[in-house]
Amino acid sequence: MAGTGGVSPSVVPTLPAQQGGSQPGHGSCAEIVAAIDWPATPLGPCDRWDPAVEATVELVLASPMPMAFSFGDDFVVIYNDAYAETIGSLHPGALGRPAAEGLGDLWASLGGVVEEVYHSGQPFLEAETQLTVTRTAGARPEQAFFTRGHSVVRDSQGAVAGVLTVAAETTQVTRRLQNLSELTSRLAVALTVDDVARVVLGYALASFDVDHCAFAVDDGAAFRTVRRVRGEMLDEADERLPPVWKRIADDPRAPLVAAAREGRPSFVPDGEPLREVADDRHERRIRALAVLPLRTPSLTGALSIGYHAAHTWLPAERALLSAVAQLVAQAAERARRFEAQHGTAQLLQRSMLPEHLPELEHFRLAARYAPGVDGNAAGGDFYDAFRLADGRLAIVLGDVAGHDVRAAAVMGQVRAALRALALTDPEPPAVLAGLDRLVGSLGAESRNEEIFVTVAYGLLDLADGTITLASAGHPPPVLRRAGLGGEPPTAELVKVPPGAPLGLGGRWQTGQVRLEPGDTIMLFSDGMVERRGRPLNDGLDALVAAAAAAPSGDPRNLCSLATAAVPGPPTDDDVAVLAVERAVARSRSDTMRVAADPSGPSRVRHWLTGRLREWSVPEQVIASAVLCTSELTTNALLHAGTPAQVEIDLNAERLLVSVADTGTRGSVIRTPTEGKTSLSSRGRGLGLIEELSDSWGTDPSVQGSTVWFEMLLRGARGSTVD
Secondary structure (H helix, E strand, C coil): CCCCCCCCCCCCCCCCCCCCCCCCCCCCHHHHHHHCCHHHCCCCCHHHCCHHHHHHHHHHHHCCCCEEEEECCCCEEEECHHHHHHHHHHCCCCCCCEHHHHCCHHHHHHHHHHHHHHHHCCCEEEEEEEEEECCCCCCCCEEEEEEEEEEEEECCCCCEEEEEEEEEECHHHHHHHHHHHHHHHHHHCCCCHHHHHHHHHHHHHHHHCCCEEEEEEEECCEEEEEEEECCCCCCHHHHHCCCCCEEECCCCCCHHHHHHHHCCCEEECCCCCCCCCCCCHHHHCCCEEEEEEEEECCEEEEEEEEECCCCCCCHHHHHHHHHHHHHHHHHHHHHHHHHHHHHHHHHHHHHCCCCCCCCCCCEEEEEEEECCCCCCCCCCEEEEEEECCCCCEEEEEEEECCCCHHHHHHHHHHHHHHHHHHHHCCCHHHHHHHHHHHHHHHHHHCCCCCCCEEEEEEEECCCCCEEEEEEECCCCCEEEECCCCCCCCEEEECCCCCCCCECCCCCCCCEEEECCCCCEEEEECHHHCCECCCCHHHHHHHHHHHHHHCCCCCHHHHHHHHHCCCCCCECCCCEEEEEEEECCCCCEEEEEEECCCCCHHHHHHHHHHHHHHHCCCCHHHHHHHHHHHHHHHHHHHHHHCCCEEEEEEECCCEEEEEEEECCCCCCCCCEEECCEEECEECCEECHHHHHHCCEEEEEECCCCEEEEEEEECCHHHCCCCC
16 A cells, blocks of 8 residues: 555554644644544555654644645645644545545645646745635634645655645735835825824834834924824724824933934833833833834934834844835925925915905905915915905906916916006906006016916995906806795806906906895806816816805805815816805804813803804704814814814804814815715714714915804704894
């Protein structure tokens, strides 16, 4: 019989009791092998096994490495517990059976290599193989990676008795390399230091399964740091909000500070590395800590990961962490340069726009400016609104082609000249004619005939709501009719006589439109409606439809809706919009300034409740408004770290609440969530603002941001306010 080699051992071999985990309900592979009816198999009775075969079986069953022995022409399979984990539900049925029967489809895909080694007698190292494994009973199958070596086993006579397979699992290494590749890709598109922090902290938790990770960068004479801990629950909107940074002193006892200053990594396998600087119980529990410096010509920082249990930092892991630190340092330096350039461009852009729009008794104004796709260069879009000596209101929105300092400079000159011309002779044809001469002169001076400027300019009579409009090559405004008297709101493009862009020596005519109470007119730049690969009329139609479907004609709400009204990928053009509403009735308003201290939200709730009750607002509206305002105030104080200003504006149709800060938080991000949008704050979601309000948005300013929400008081909410 093949495999006996003519040797008859005097004792029955004792199969070793394998150490490690057997699958629940089956016993260890050694126990199962001992119970198999071997005389009924090609191997024959255990007491007649060839010594080489016996030794191989003992080796397999005693090894902690995944190993399998395929015997004879039928490839009868004997494997250990570690190998059993790799074949999942096929175990234990495959033990002691021909591989084709016991392993089925798995053998059909992987057995060719074993057969080749058996017949050729040549060993073979198999490249990384991906398998689906189930680690424990009831667990979900997962993808694992193995490198397998196959070698022949010869009996005492030198004949090939079978093939020994040793599998080394490389899942952790492979996944870490895959994660490193993903980290590189994500860092490549991280524009800000906040983005870098989010990416690297998420990577550390996912790739190294740590209990603690922290990221620190220099901040003047000290450092600022942000951390993530195991089990911290963050939703998608949380991930996109700015992380909460904490300023730390330049204390050399802090491992992050020491690594950043000295430029040397440190690896503590077991101890209390954060004991002297720990802020909470979580940090005091850290026993193993790796800290990597982040050093570039313009940035100093550090990255740390830690475990609550002792951990040996192997050379391969140290090398991987060092590579990660280099990638993160480079990304953080790029992000810091971008932030500096971006901040300068945005400050230049916004400083050329009016910081405040006129406050009128029977008209409300709002505007919004959004930079182009990269947001890293000043643009030429502008808006303005100002009172004239005769009592009328001048409204204007213009667009200078280009996305650079030159475009912004031309924009500033055009806007300043327009004000000067309007104060002399405010009529649209005269103002546009003067601007035409200015743009022509600028082009001639620079020997650049490609200066392209469009303007929509109008005069609003505050007594009767009549607007006299003229256009120099600019898109027509959108007029939203309130639909009073039970009729639904409508919207349309205003028919303004077309005129040539500025600088071409054109002549301009005017048209008129009258705003009735509740109506809103909206001027906008072409970046609002232009989309790549789509006709301009599609964008105009979408904007008109969005205006008609808006829950109210409030100008701030319309500006917010307009910027997201047109689907499809936007161009890299800037976007500006100015909206003017003729109010149905004079509104009530009040303002409160809130200091950046923990009592701020409580004082806002008390103040807002008192004001709204004085104004006879329904209690259910008060409750919702107070809750939303408290969340916005908390968010502003937490992330901006500066005092906030809360404003309320109430009319017969709606309650509008806004919270402004002067920090560097930037725009709050709208995040798609099951077809809706939501706002979230660190530690507590603000999705309730989406649920409780009829609309909300965020408006950036020269310094800080303003976040607002609107609640309707009639129609959808079934109540009115007198």
